[in-house]
Amino acid sequence: MSKLKYALFTGCTAKQSTPELLSSTLAVADKLGIEIVILEEASCCGASHLQDFDEFLAHVLNARNICYAEKLGLPMITICNTCQLNSAMTKHALDTNPELKAKVNEKLAEVGLEYKGTSEIKHFLYALIEDYGLENIKDKVEVPLSNFNIAPFYGCHNIRPSELHHSSNGGENPYVPTSLDDLIDALEGHPVDYSHKNKCCGFHVELQANHTSEVLSGNAMVDAIDNNADLMVTPCPLCHLKMDTYQDSTGKVVGRDIELPVLHMPQMVALALGCSEEEIGLNFHVQKATQLYNEAR
Amino acid sequence: MSDTRKVTIKAFRFNAETDYLPTYKEYEMEVGKDELILDLLNRIKWEHDGSFSYRRSCRHGICGACGIKVNGKPVLSCKENAMELLDLFNNELVFEPQSKKRAIKDMIIDKKDFWDKHAAIKPYVETEVDPHPEHESKQSIEEFNKVLDADLCIQCGSCHYACPVVEANEEYFGPAAFVAAYRFTVDTRDNAGDERLEKTAQMGPGVWDCVKCYECAEACPKEINPIEKITKLHNLQFERGVAQSNVATRHAEGFVRSIRKHGFLDEADIVVYSEGYLNMYKHIPTAIKMLKAGKIHFSDTLPWVDNVPKSKNLDEIQKLIDISMTNKL
Numbered sequence: 210m211s212k213l214k215y216a217l218f219t220g221c222t223a224k225q226s227t228p229e230l231l232s233s234t235l236a237v238a239d240k241l242g243i244e245i246v247i248l249e250e251a252s253c254c255g256a257s258h259l260q261d262f263d264e265f266l267a268h269v270l271n272a273r274n275i276c277y278a279e280k281l282g283l284p285m286i287t288i289c290n291t292c293q294l295n296s297a298m299t300k301h302a303l304d305t306n307p308e309l310k311a312k313v314n315e316k317l318a319e320v321g322l323e324y325k326g327t328s329e330i331k332h333f334l335y336a337l338i339e340d341y342g343l344e345n346i347k348d349k350v351e352v353p354l355s356n357f358n359i360a361p362f363y364g365c366h367n368i369r370p371s372e373l374h375h376s377s378n379g380g381e382n383p384y385v386p387t388s389l390d391d392l393i394d395a396l397e398g399h400p401v402d403y404s405h406k407n408k409c410c411g412f413h414v415e416l417q418a419n420h421t422s423e424v425l426s427g428n429a430m431v432d433a434i435d436n437n438a439d440l441m442v443t444p445c446p447l448c449h450l451k452m453d454t455y456q457d458s459t460g461k462v463v464g465r466d467i468e469l470p471v472l473h474m475p476q477m478v479a480l481a482l483g484c485s486e487e488e489i490g491l492n493f494h495v496q497k498a499t500q501l502y503n504e505a506r
Numbered sequence: 507m508s509d510t511r512k513v514t515i516k517a518f519r520f521n522a523e524t525d526y527l528p529t530y531k532e533y534e535m536e537v538g539k540d541e542l543i544l545d546l547l548n549r550i551k552w553e554h555d556g557s558f559s560y561r562r563s564c565r566h567g568i569c570g571a572c573g574i575k576v577n578g579k580p581v582l583s584c585k586e587n588a589m590e591l592l593d594l595f596n597n598e599l600v601f602e603p604q605s606k607k608r609a610i611k612d613m614i615i616d617k618k619d620f621w622d623k624h625a626a627i628k629p630y631v632e633t634e635v636d637p638h639p640e641h642e643s644k645q646s647i648e649e650f651n652k653v654l655d656a657d658l659c660i661q662c663g664s665c666h667y668a669c670p671v672v673e674a675n676e677e678y679f680g681p682a683a684f685v686a687a688y689r690f691t692v693d694t695r696d697n698a699g700d701e702r703l704e705k706t707a708q709m710g711p712g713v714w715d716c717v718k719c720y721e722c723a724e725a726c727p728k729e730i731n732p733i734e735k736i737t738k739l740h741n742l743q744f745e746r747g748v749a750q751s752n753v754a755t756r757h758a759e760g761f762v763r764s765i766r767k768h769g770f771l772d773e774a775d776i777v778v779y780s781e782g783y784l785n786m787y788k789h790i791p792t793a794i795k796m797l798k799a800g801k802i803h804f805s806d807t808l809p810w811v812d813n814v815p816k817s818k819n820l821d822e823i824q825k826l827i828d829i830s831m832t833n834k835l
Binding site for chain 2: 221222224225226227228249250251252253255256257258259260261262263264265266269270273316317319320322365366369370371382383384385404408409411412413414416417418420421422424425454455457458492493494495
């Protein structure tokens with residue numbers, strides 16, 4: 210296999226509240242011999258909120274991010290579902306609407322950039338599965354995760370709208386997603402089947418509609434717990450933040466005690482590949498997760 | 507390979523007048539490759555149990571009567587090929603009404619909440635009409651194109667009952683009502699625009715409670731993409747000066763403030779800016795937990811300390827904001 214090389218769009222959370230996401234991503238890439246160039250020029254994707262305020266501005270900023278991947282001649286990978294969605298939506302809008310593309314490029318020209326549409330954009334989860342391959346990952350497992358029942362939580366923005374994502378997520382069906390289950394399987398963990406795996410965590414209305422947010426994340430976590438999950442894993446740091454940080458208050462809203470470690474997808478892979486405790490960064494979780502490092506062994 | 511497949515279909519059975527709890531009954535049948543879900547509903551009734559109840563009418567995907575859920579996936583029965591769903595769900599199909607808690611009989615639900623919300627946003631052009639017009643009320647192609655595909659909605663309820671917010675928050679208008687709100691708000695003949703837009707701007711019932719899950723986009727059998735119209739309603743509130751300053755609108759606008767300063771989002775500042783200092787007490791327990799875990803640092807909260815990472819070539823980002831931004835709060 211020729212060496213894989215990607216431009217990494219880190220997003221904001223991996224640089225701030227979830228440093229463990231960035232360190233585990235880089236550790237996994239290193240273990241698998243995947244070359245990563247971090248897009249230090251990139252800005253925030255707007256996280257759907259800037260899009261609510263000024264859709265055109267959001268397209269301009271996302272197009273600028275993609276320009277830097279294009280300049281490197283590399284596919285862009287994301288480690289956040291919401292970054293993936295917003296970058297892919299801009300790419301789709303510009304690639305299918307020449308008038309909008311021209312308008313955006315008129316702005317980008319002012320800073321010496323041009324959006325061409327030459328870089329593919331995919332989430333790291335699908336780069337691992339589609340490009341690197343599950344069989345190859347299996348060969349690299351040093352610490353099988355056979356001690357754990359792991360609940361995959363897919364996160365909306367990697368799977369819906371399916372038409373937008375199908376070119377980059379291996380045709381994942383949003384009603385029957387399988388990629389994370391397959392990855393857990395490859396790492397020799399036990400995937401938990403539960404009906405909320407493809408549902409919303411409520412993160413985006415955490416501030417303005419707190420009750421809704423708590424009900425959605427609570428329903429999902431309780432469903433995972435009731436199906437014997439020891440931990441949950443998600444490719445999205447926003448799902449992670451919602452579900453890891455607020456278990457006390459969420460539990461009160463849904464009337465249940467909730468104690469469930471929530472791992473980032475790259476943390477789970479890093480654990481199985483035998484990366485160091487520091488790289489996996491379980492100490493950065495609000496819900497205690499550090500015990501998993503030894504429990505896996 | 508044979509063109510037919512022998513399968514067992516499970517269907518939700520419930521009669522609100524006589525039953526306390528629903529049951530699931532199984533029906534065996536040979537399914538042909540061109541059969542639709544509606545054909546299978548008909549066959550349950552015609553070949554197995556005449557009391558099985560569901561709504562149907564046009565059989566052409568325009569009346570919106572026959573929406574149900576199959577294995578949790580919202581479908582318009584008369585548009586959905588049965589074999590494709592059998593492939594997707596590993597030959598096990600479960601037929602359920604769009605909303606189990608609203609079930610009246612089997613697949614038939616009480617759609618009152620849907621119709622009430624739809625009616626409440628005035629899904630029609632409101633204007634003074636000359637009783638003796640000299641000509642039709644004309645629309646140019648450009649004016650019509652603003653409506654996008656929102657005019658194609660058949661009020662089937664697929665998106666409404668796929669929306670998790672509709673279930674968690676009774677006040678919430680829901681995606682179908684927002685599609686209609688968008689469709690008539692951008693209609694140049696309409697005079698109720700701002701009044702309608704104000705309804706969509708309310709906290710609780712309005713678009714700011716949308717969780718961005720894209721269930722509606724996935725559910726729509728007419729491929730309308732309701733959340734695209736929800737985003738446009740958000741933008742229209744700012745464009746037309748309808749948006750009031752509140753936690754949600756400041757949260758949206760606050761992204762510009764962060765991005766201009768750092769390129770990245772300042773995660774602490776966006777919460778303070780959206781909530782206002784006086785409301786920050788709500789976040790103290792969470793902040794303490796995040797501090798303990800090393801997710802945030804005490805100095806993040808000090809206005810004179812800047813811990814936020816900066817994008818390289820930040821001047822480009824600032825210039826692009828200056829020349830591209832059109833809306834304001």
